[in-house]
Amino acid sequence: MYVRGIRGATTVENNEEGPILSSTLELLDKIVQDNSVNPADISSVFITVTKELTATFPARAIRQMDGWDLVPLMCSIEIDVDNSLPNCIRLMVLVNTEKKQDEIRHVYLKGAKVLRPDIVKLTNS
Template sequence: MYVRGIRGAVTVSNNEEREILEATTELLKEIVSQNAVSPEDICSVFVTMTTDLDATFPARAIRQMDGWDLVPLMCSGEIPVQGSLPKCIRLMVTVNTEKQQREMVHVYLRGAQVLRPDLSGSSAAK
């Protein structure tokens, strides 16, 4: 059994609570689906967002999902590097798995596809 990290990111159009929560939920559901994992497999989820997003904690979206109430979560702010992608939410999901690192599917949705064009395959191109 290994502990593996799965990366993901999504952008939103507006700094609005509803939009942040919906985008976070969409991203996590896609990560879970693409990697065939469940909350029981998850060690922790690290959530970051750019400094232009402050309407809510994106981890609230995860807490509201069925079965995720015991998964350790942490929210943090991104380093505000000039020219970085705005209005971006990122997840680092650590999982217990038998899969090799190359088998993990990293998910980049919406405008976040530009962060990792090398991973913009079928799952990242949503």
């Protein structure tokens, strides 16, 4: 058994609670489905947002999911780098798994596909 990190990112149109929560759920759901992950196998989830996303904590969305109440979650602000992708939510899901690193499916949705076109191409083929 290994602890593996599963990366993911997505974007929202504007700084509103509803879109932030629904986009976080959409991203986590895709990570979970693509990697056959169960909440009991999750060590923790780190969530970052770009500085303009202040309407809510994205972790609130995950807390509402069945079976996720014991998973440690942490939200933080992404490093503010010039010309970085705005309105971006990133997840790092640490999971206990038998999968090898090259079997992990990282997920990039919406505008965040530009962050890792190499991974997006692999997951769409």
